[in-house]
Amino acid sequence: MTRVETEMWVRVAALEEIPRLGARVVKSPLGDIAVFRNNQDEVFALRDKCPHKGGPLSQGIVFERKVTCPLHGWTTHLDSGQAVAPDEGCTATFPVKVEGGEVYLQLERP
Amino acid sequence: MRKMKLVMVGNGMAGVRTLEELLKLAPDLYDITVFGAEPHPNYNRILLSPVLSGEQTVNDIILNDLDWYRAHGIRLHLNKKVTRIDRVRRRVYAEDGTEAEYDRLLLATGSNPVILPVPGKELKGVITYRDIADTDAMIEAAAKFRHAVVIGGGLLGLEAANGLRVRGMEVTVVHLMPWLMERQLDETAGRLLQQSLEKRGLKFLLPKETECLVGGAVGRVKAVRFKPAPGSAPGEGTEIPADLVVMAVGIRPNTELAESAGLHCNRGIVVNDTMQTFDPRIYAVGECVRHRGVAYGLVAPLFEMGKVCANHLAHMGIGRYAGSVTSTKLKVTGIDLFSAGDFQGGNDSEEIVLKDASSGVYKKLVIRDNKLVGGVLYGDTVDGAWYFQLLKDGQSVADLRDHLMFGQTHLGNTGHAGQNKAAAMTDAMEVCGCNGVCKGTIVKAIKEKGLFTLDDVRKHTKASSSCGSCTGLVEQILASTVGGAYAPQSNTAKPLCGCTELTHEEVRKAIREEKLLSIPEVMEFLNWRTPNGCATCRPALNYYLVCAWPHEAKDDPQSRFINERAHANIQKDGTYSVIPRMYGGVTNPDQLRRIADVADKYRIPTVKVTGGQRIDLLGVKKEDLPRVWADLAMPSGYAYGKALRTVKTCVGSEWCRFGVQDSTNMGIELEKAFDRMWAPHKVKMAVSGCPRNCAESGIKDVGVIGVDSGWEIYVAGNGGIKTEVAQFLAKVKTREEVLEYCGAFIQIYREEARYLDRTVHWVNRVGLDYVKKRILDDHEGRKALYERLLYALQGEKDPWQERAAKGVARHEFESLSV
Ligand code: SRM
Ligand SMILES: Cc1cc2nc3c(=O)[nH]c(=O)nc-3n(C[C@H](O)[C@H](O)[C@H](O)COP(=O)(O)OP(=O)(O)OC[C@H]3O[C@@H](n4cnc5c(N)ncnc54)[C@H](O)[C@@H]3O)c2cc1C
Ligand code: SF4
Ligand code: FES
Numbered sequence: 001m002t003r004v005e006t007e008m009w010v011r012v013a014a015l016e017e018i019p020r021l022g023a024r025v026v027k028s029p030l031g032d033i034a035v036f037r038n039n040q041d042e043v044f045a046l047r048d049k050c051p052h053k054g055g056p057l058s059q060g061i062v063f064e065r066k067v068t069c070p071l072h073g074w075t076t077h078l079d080s081g082q083a084v085a086p087d088e089g090c091t092a093t094f095p096v097k098v099e100g101g102e103v104y105l106q107l108e109r110p
Numbered sequence: 111m112r113k114m115k116l117v118m119v120g121n122g123m124a125g126v127r128t129l130e131e132l133l134k135l136a137p138d139l140y141d142i143t144v145f146g147a148e149p150h151p152n153y154n155r156i157l158l159s160p161v162l163s164g165e166q167t168v169n170d171i172i173l174n175d176l177d178w179y180r181a182h183g184i185r186l187h188l189n190k191k192v193t194r195i196d197r198v199r200r201r202v203y204a205e206d207g208t209e210a211e212y213d214r215l216l217l218a219t220g221s222n223p224v225i226l227p228v229p230g231k232e233l234k235g236v237i238t239y240r241d242i243a244d245t246d247a248m249i250e251a252a253a254k255f256r257h258a259v260v261i262g263g264g265l266l267g268l269e270a271a272n273g274l275r276v277r278g279m280e281v282t283v284v285h286l287m288p289w290l291m292e293r294q295l296d297e298t299a300g301r302l303l304q305q306s307l308e309k310r311g312l313k314f315l316l317p318k319e320t321e322c323l324v325g326g327a328v329g330r331v332k333a334v335r336f337k338p339a340p341g342s343a344p345g346e347g348t349e350i351p352a353d354l355v356v357m358a359v360g361i362r363p364n365t366e367l368a369e370s371a372g373l374h375c376n377r378g379i380v381v382n383d384t385m386q387t388f389d390p391r392i393y394a395v396g397e398c399v400r401h402r403g404v405a406y407g408l409v410a411p412l413f414e415m416g417k418v419c420a421n422h423l424a425h426m427g428i429g430r431y432a433g434s435v436t437s438t439k440l441k442v443t444g445i446d447l448f449s450a451g452d453f454q455g456g457n458d459s460e461e462i463v464l465k466d467a468s469s470g471v472y473k474k475l476v477i478r479d480n481k482l483v484g485g486v487l488y489g490d491t492v493d494g495a496w497y498f499q500l501l502k503d504g505q506s507v508a509d510l511r512d513h514l515m516f517g518q519t520h521l522g523n524t525g526h527a528g529q530n531k532a533a534a535m536t537d538a539m540e541v542c543g544c545n546g547v548c549k550g551t552i553v554k555a556i557k558e559k560g561l562f563t564l565d566d567v568r569k570h571t572k573a574s575s576s577c578g579s580c581t582g583l584v585e586q587i588l589a590s591t592v593g594g595a596y597a598p599q600s601n602t603a604k605p606l607c608g609c610t611e612l613t614h615e616e617v618r619k620a621i622r623e624e625k626l627l628s629i630p631e632v633m634e635f636l637n638w639r640t641p642n643g644c645a646t647c648r649p650a651l652n653y654y655l656v657c658a659w660p661h662e663a664k665d666d667p668q669s670r671f672i673n674e675r676a677h678a679n680i681q682k683d684g685t686y687s688v689i690p691r692m693y694g695g696v697t698n699p700d701q702l703r704r705i706a707d708v709a710d711k712y713r714i715p716t717v718k719v720t721g722g723q724r725i726d727l728l729g730v731k732k733e734d735l736p737r738v739w740a741d742l743a744m745p746s747g748y749a750y751g752k753a754l755r756t757v758k759t760c761v762g763s764e765w766c767r768f769g770v771q772d773s774t775n776m777g778i779e780l781e782k783a784f785d786r787m788w789a790p791h792k793v794k795m796a797v798s799g800c801p802r803n804c805a806e807s808g809i810k811d812v813g814v815i816g817v818d819s820g821w822e823i824y825v826a827g828n829g830g831i832k833t834e835v836a837q838f839l840a841k842v843k844t845r846e847e848v849l850e851y852c853g854a855f856i857q858i859y860r861e862e863a864r865y866l867d868r869t870v871h872w873v874n875r876v877g878l879d880y881v882k883k884r885i886l887d888d889h890e891g892r893k894a895l896y897e898r899l900l901y902a903l904q905g906e907k908d909p910w911q912e913r914a915a916k917g918v919a920r921h922e923f924e925s926l927s928v
Contacts, residue, residue, distance in 0.1 A: 010928045017921060021642060021668040027927040035926075039642050056684040059672040061645040068645035070672040070680050072572075075645070086559075086569050105928065 009097070009104040015041065018103065023058040023067070030107055033094055034058035036078050038065060044078035045096040045105055051076060051089025113141040116423065117202055117212040119192045119367065121146025123155055124396025124412035125218025126174055131420030133182055134558055139424060142184045143210045145202070147191040150242055151176055156409060158245050159441050162273030168242055185210075195371035197389055214391055214423060217368055217379060221361040221397040221407070226261065230323030235331040236355045239270045248356065252277035255353030259283075259334045261320055263290040265440060267358035268303075271312055272442045274354070282350060283307075284334065285316040286359075294438045294449035298465070299472055299488045306445060306470065315350075323355060331355050363398045363405050378405040383430040385419035395419050401433060408436050417560075429560065437498045439491070448494035451484030451501050452476055459483065464515050473515060480508045541587065542573035542580045549587060556591045564588065607646035609639050614650070614864040621651075621658045628655065628664040643669075650865035653752065656788055657860050660902035667919065673750035676922060677909045678735055681728065686735060688727040690744035690910075691785070694759040694778035694797075695723030701744060708741045722749070722756035722794070733923050740914035745785070752866075755794045757781035758806065762799030762816065769799035771816025776845060777805070780814075783849055784856065786906040787899070790863040790872070793856060794829075808836050811859075811869040812852050817841070821848050825855050825881070826873035834870045837878050840886055854885050854895040861898075 018024045018037040025048055026033045032048035034057050042065070048058050055071030065078045075084040081093040095106040116132075118125050121144050129142065146152075150172070157171040179186045190204040195215065203209045223238035225231055235255075237247050251258070252274055260271040263285030271281045283290075289300030290307075304314055319337045326332030335349045363378040374380045374388040378400025385393050385401075395415040397407055406412060411434035418431040437450035455461050459478040464471070471489035475482060475497065482500045487493070500507060507514055535541070537550030555561060555570045567584055568574050574584040605611045612620075617636065626632045629651050633643060643651065648669035655663035667675045678686035692701070705725055709717050716728040724747060730738055739746075748754060759777030763769035777797040787793070796805040797814040807813025809829035813836045815822045820843040827836025840851055858881065863872035873881060885892050912918040 012928055013926050017926075019668055019921065024921065025925040027925050029928075032925075053682075055682075056680075059676070059680060059684075061648060061671065062668065063642040063644050063648070064640065071682065073645065107928065 008108055009106050012103050012105050015043070015098055015101050015103055018043070021062040023060075023062065025056075025058045026105065028105075028107060032056070032058075033105065034067075035096060035103060035105065036062055036067060038062060038078070041098070043096050043098055043103055045094040046076070046078065046081050047092040047094075049091055050074055051081075051083045051091050052087070057091070114139060114213040115211055116140035116142045116214045116216065117210045118142070118144045118216040118218060119202060120218035120220055120364075120396070120398070121148065121152055121186070121188070122218060122220045122396065123152065123173070123409055124220070124416055125216060126152040127413050128216060128218065128395050128416035128419050128423075129182075129184070130174075131417050131557070132423050135420055135426060136424035137182075140214070142182070143187070143212075144179070144184055145187045145190050145192045145204055145208075145210075147189070148241055148243075149189040151179065151186070151188070153242065155241070156441070158239070158242070159269040159273060161242075162245050162248055162270065163276040164273075168245075192367060193370075195367065195392075197371055197392075200391065212391070214393065216419070216423070217387070217392065217394040217398060218396045219364040219367060219398045221363045221405075223357065224360040224362050225357055226320060226359055228320055228322050230325055230331065231357075233323055233325045233331040233355075234329050235353060236323060236357065238357050239266055240361075248274060248354070249277065251354040252279050256280055257282075257351045258354040258356065259350065259352040260356045260358060261334075262356075262358035262360070263287070263314070263316060264293065264358060264360070265291060265438065267356070268307065269441055270356045270358055272307070272310070274356075275311055279354070280313075281311075282313040282315060284318050284320060284336070285314070286319055288317050290314075290316070291440070291449075294453070294486075295447070295488075296453055296474060296486055299447070299449075299474070299486045302470065302472055302488050303440075303445065303447060307442075323352070324349065361397065361407055363400065365398060368394070368398070376400060383418075383432065384422045385415055385431060386422070393419050393423065401431060404433060406434065406436065408438070410434060411436060435498075435502050437494065439494070446487070446489055446491040448487040448491040448497075449485070450494075450498050451482075452478075453484040453486045455484070462511075462515055475514060477507065477511075480506045482507050482514075535587075541583050542571075545572040547571050547573040552584060552587050553591050556588060561588070562592055606650060607644060609643050609647050610636060612636060617651070618654050618658065621654050625659070626655070627659055627662055629666055629669055653788060653790065653865050657902070661905075667922075674752070675919075676732065676735065677746055677750060677913065678730070678732075679750045683729075684732075685729045686732055687749070688730050688735070688738055688742070689720060689722075689724055689747040689749035690742055691747040691781070692724040692744075693781045694757055694774050696759075696774060696778065697725075704742055704744070708738055711741065712738055714738075720749070720756075723758050724756060733925060736914045736917075736920075736923055739910035742910075744910075745908045746910040748786070752789055752791050753793070754781070754784045754787045754789070755792045758794075758796040758810070760798050760804035762797075766799055768802060769816070770818045771799050771821065773797040773799035773805065773814075773816050776814065776816070776821070776848060779845065780849065780852060784853065784899075784903065786908070787856070787860075787903055789856070789860050790865050791868045793859075793869070795852070809833060810836060812836075812855060814848055814852070819843070821845075823848065823851050823855075826870045826878070828868055828870045830868070837873070839878075839882065850892065850896045851885060853899045854892040855881065857895040857899040858884055860902075 012026050020037055020039055023034045023036040026035055034046050034048040036044045046057055048056050050057050050069040052072055052074045055069045057067050057069055059070045060067040066075050067078060068075045074087050081091045083089040097104050152174040154171040154173050157166055160166040161168055187208055190208055192202050192204050194203040201209050201211050223240045237244050258274045258279040258281045260267045260283045263283050271283045275281045289297050290304050321335045321337045323331050324333040324335055331352055333349045334352045365375040365379050368379045369375050379387055379394040379398050381387055381394050381399045381401050385395055387394050396412045414434055415431050418429045421429040440447045455476040459476050462475045464473045474486045476484040481504050485497050535549045538548055540548050552571050552573050559570055561567050564585055574581045606614050606617055620636055626635055632651050649671055652666050652669040656665055672680050678688055680686055712734050714727045714730055718726045720726045757777040757780050759774045762773030763771055780795055793811045795812045796807040796810045798805040798807045799816045801815055803815055807815050809827040813824040813827055822841050823839045824836035825839045828834040842848055842851055859869050859872055
C-alpha cells in the first residue's frame with residue numbers, strides 16, 4: 001500500500017484504550033486534543049475546548065455523534081466541532097482514523 | 111439604496127403593535143408614515159374604562175408617545191382621516207389632501223360602534239363608547255347631568271355604566287337579552303353579576319327593547335322609550351328619563367376605506383394567514399379584519415396578527431396566523447369574572463359546577479371528550495389563566511378531573527413558582543442569577559426568536575437552565591410576553607427527557623418490575639427514541655438501575671457526570687478539587703499533617719475550609735488525583751456526587767455547657783452508616799446537641815436535634831437555592847432509632863424521588879403525610895426500608911482507595927501523548 005507522503009498520521013492509542021461513549025486526552029504540541037469513541041466505534045478528534053468557555057469536552061457525556069460539556073451543558077457535534085443549535089460556536093477538529101485497531105491522528109495539515 | 115415605503119392607516123393598538131414588532135425585526139427596512147384619525151398618539155383603548163371611572167388619566171394610558179414615533183423616524187399624521195386609496199399609483203389621500211406613496215400599505219382601521227337605527231339617535235347627549243373623545247364626553251356629562259341610560263348589557267356597556275355610576279350618575283342599563291353578557295356568561299353567572307352590580311347601585315331593565323329616544327327643548331335627549339312587551343296593548347311601553355344615552359350594542363369592523371378601494375370585504379377586510387388582503391401589497395390587522403370567517407374584538411388576537419404581519423413585512427416569510435381562542439375579563443374593580451370557550455356546553459358535554467352562594471362564588475367548567483372546552487368563573491378567577499391554558503392546549507384533563515375545580519395550586523406544584531411578580535419587574539432586573547440573564551433579555555429573545563416554551567427560552571437565553579430556581583419566574587415572563595400562546599409543561603406527565611415519552615415513574619417501574627439491569631436493556635425494552643440517550647436521561651437511568659438493583663445492576667461510568675466519574679469536582683480551569691471525609695467535622699493532627707503534606711507535594715494552590723465542616727484542596731491536576739488520594743489515606747468525601755455529603759455536627763454534650771445530647775458522635779455514626787450512598791440528588795445531614803441548633807439542622811435534608819428526652823428528627827430542609835425549613839417528622843429516644851428513622855426516610859426518597867429532586871422537592875410533591883404514614887405508622891415497612899438501605903450500602907468500596915491502590919479506571923486519569 002502506498003501512502004501519500006504529505007499525510008502524517010501519528011498513532012495515539014489502541015482503540016480499546018478509549019472507552020466507548022468516552023474520550024481520552026492527547027497531549028500534543030498543538031495543545032490538548034480530545035479523542036472520542038462512540039458506540040459504533042467511530043472516533044473523532046476535537047480540540048479539548050468547548051466553544052462556550054473552553055471547558056474540557058473530553059470530560060463530557062458522549063452520545064451518538066455529540067458530546068455534552070461538563071461545565072455548562074452545551075452540546076457539540078463531534079464530526080464538525082460545531083455547537084448544537086441554537087448555541088453558536090465551533091471548536092477545531094482534527095483528522096483521525098482507525099486502522100487495525102489502532103487510532104491515528106493527523107496533526108499537521110498538508 | 112432607497113428604502114421601501116410603508117404607510118399605515120389607523121394609529122391604534124393593532125397597527126402600532128405591528129410596527130413595534132417590525133422595528134424589532136427590521137429597523138431600517140422601511141420609511142414609515144402613519145395616519146391616525148384621532149388627535150392622540152397610540153393609547154391603550156382597553157384602559158378607557160379606568161379613565162372613565164377616574165382610576166387613571168388619559169396620560170397614564172398612552173402607549174407610544176410622540177417621542178417614540180420621532181425616535182423611530184416615523185412620519186405621523188394625527189387627526190387626519192384617510193379617505194381614498196389609489197391602488198394603481200399606490201398612494202393614499204387624507205381628508206385634508208395630505209397624501210403618501212407606498213410600497214406596502216397596512217390597514218388597521220379598527221371598528222366602529224354600532225348605532226341603533228332608532229328615532230332620536232342623532233340627538234345631543236347620545237354617544238357611543240370607543241375612544242378618548244367619547245370618554246371625555248361622558249365625564250363632562252356626568253358633571254352636569256343626573257340620568258344616564260346605557261343601552262347594551264355587554265362588556266363595554268357594563269364598564270361604561272359602572273364608570274358613570276362612580277362619577278355620580280344614576281345609571282340604568284337596558285339590555286335586549288334575558289341576562290347580562292350573554293355572549294360570555296351563562297344565566298347563573300349573568301344573574302350573579304347583575305346582583306352584585308345592583309348592590310353597587312346600578313339599575314337594570316331586561317329584557318327590554320328600545321323604541322326611540324325622546325328629545326327635549328334644546329335638542330338634547332330627554333328620555334328613552336321602550337317597545338311594549340309582547341302581548342301587551344299598543345302604547346303601553348314605558349319611558350325613563352335620560353340626559354345621557356350610551357349605546358354599547360356592539361362593534362362593526364371599519365371597512366369603509368378598504369371597500370372604497372375595491373378590496374374584498376365581507377363583514378371585515380378579508381385576509382389570509384399572512385394578514386394579506388386581496389391586494390398583495392396591502393396588509394390588514396386588528397378589529398377591521400376578518401380571518402377565516404372570524405372578526406375579533408379583543409386585543410390578544412390582534413397582537414398575534416401583528417406579530418405575523420410584521421414578520422412578513424420584514425421579509426422573513428415565516429409564521430402564519432391560525433386564529434385565536436379568546437377569553438374575557440370584566441374590568442370593574444371588585445368584580446372578578448372570567449369566561450372562555452364554549453361555556454354553555456350541551457348534550458355531548460359534561461359540566462362541573464361549583465356554587466357557593468354565601469361567598470358569591472360560581473364556577474362552571476365544561477368538559478367534552480376529556481378536554482376542557484369552556485368555562486365561566488365568577489367571584490374567584492385566580493385559576494382563569496390556567497384553565498384557559500388547558501383549554502387552548504386541548505390537553506386531556508382526565509387525570510386532573512378530581513382536582514380541576516380547585517385549581518392549579520391544589521395540584522402540589524413543586525416548582526419554585528411563587529407569586530406573579532414577573533409583571534412588576536423592570537427589564538434590567540436579573541431573573542437568572544446563575545447565568546446573569548435579566549428580564550429584558552428574556553423578553554427580547556421570546557419576541558425576536560418567537561419562543562413559546564420554557565425549553566426554548568432555556569436554550570436561547572440560558573435562563574433557568576442552571577439551578578432552576580427562577581423557572582417559575584421565567585414561566586411567568588413567558589406567559590406575560592406571549593400571552594395566551596404560552597403552553598406550560600404539564601406537571602404530572604412530563605417525560606424524562608426528549609428521548610422518551612415515559613415519565614420518571616414509568617421508567618423506574620419498568621426497571622423494577624422487569625428487572626432491567628443495564629442502560630442498553632432499559633433503552634431497548636422501553637423503545638428509547640435515541641440510540642444512546644442523552645446527557646439528561648443517561649445519568650438518571652444509571653441511578654435508577656443502581657438504586658433498584660444494588661450489587662446487580664451495571665454501573666456505567668460513561669453515564670455519570672464527570673464529577674462522579676472522576677470522584678472529584680471539576681473546576682472551571684479543568685483541574686479538580688478534593689474533599690476528604692472528616693466524619694462529623696472532627697479531625698486530628700495526623701490528618702491535618704497529611705493534608706498539609708499533600709498540598710505541598712502536589713503544589714495545590716488553595717486549601718479551604720468548606721461550608722460543610724471539612725477541608726477542600728482546590729486546583730488538583732487530574733493525573734495527580736490517584737496519588738493525592740493515596741497520600742491522603744482518607745476516605746472520599748463524596749463532595750462531587752449525588753450522594754451523602756456532610757453530616758454537620760456541633761460540639762454537643764461532650765464539651766458544650768448547654769448540650770443535652772452527644773451530637774458529635776451521633777453525627778459521626780450517621781455519616782459512617784450512610785457513607786457511599788448514591789441518591790437522586792445530594793443528601794446533607796446535621797446533628798445539633800440542643801435546640802440552639804448550632805449545626806443548622808433546620809435546613810438539612812435530614813436534621814437531628816438533641817433534646818433532653820431524646821432526639822427530634824426534621825426532614826426535607828434545604829439551605830441552597832431556595833431556603834426551605836425542614837419539617838418535623840418524629841421524636842425518638844435512642845441512637846438506634848435515630849439511625850432507623852433517618853435511614854428509612856432516606857430510602858423512600860432514594861426509591862421514589864425523581865433524579866435531581868432534592869428531598870424538599872419530592873416531599874412537596876408527595877406530601878409529608880405520606881412520608882409519615884410510611885415511617886411512623888408502618889413499623890414493619892420502616893424496618894424494611896432501613897434494611898434495604900443497609901443492604902444497598904453493604905460492601906460498597908471507597909472509590910478513592912480503589913483508584914489509588916488498585917488502579918481502577920486508570921484510563922480516566924492518564925492522558926495520552928504524541
Ligand atoms: C465546597 C463548597 C463551598 C465551600 O467552599 O464551602 C461547595 C461547593 C460547591 N457547591 Fe455547594 N458547596 C458547599 C456547601 C454547600 C452548602 C452548605 C452545606 O452543605 O451546609 C449548601 C447549602 C445547603 C444545601 O445544599 O441545602 C450548598 C448548596 C449548593 C447548591 C444548591 C443545592 C440546592 O438543592 O439548592 C448547589 C447546586 C447543585 O447542587 O445543583 C451547590 C454546588 C456546588 C458546586 C458543586 C458547584 C459545582 O457544580 O461545581 C461547588 C463545587 C466546588 C468544588 O469543586 O469544590 N451547592 N453548598 C461546600 C462544600 C461542603 C462540603 O464540605 O461538602
Ligand atoms: C372601553 C373599551 C374597553 C375595552 N376593554 C377591552 C378588554 O378589557 N380586553 C380586550 O382585549 N379588549 C378590550 N377592548 C377592545 C380593544 O380595545 C380593541 O380590540 C382594540 O383596541 C382594537 O385595536 P385596533 O387597532 O384594531 O383598533 P383601534 O384601537 O380602534 O384603532 C383603530 C384606529 O384607526 C383609526 N382610524 C380608523 N379609520 C381611519 C382612517 N380612515 N384614517 C385614519 N385613521 C383611521 C381610528 O380612529 C382608531 O384610532 C375594549 C374596547 C373599548 C372601547
Ligand atoms: S461554591 Fe457554591 S455558592 Fe460558591 S460559587 Fe460555587 S456554587 Fe456558588
Ligand atoms: S464551557 Fe462548555 S458549556 Fe460552558
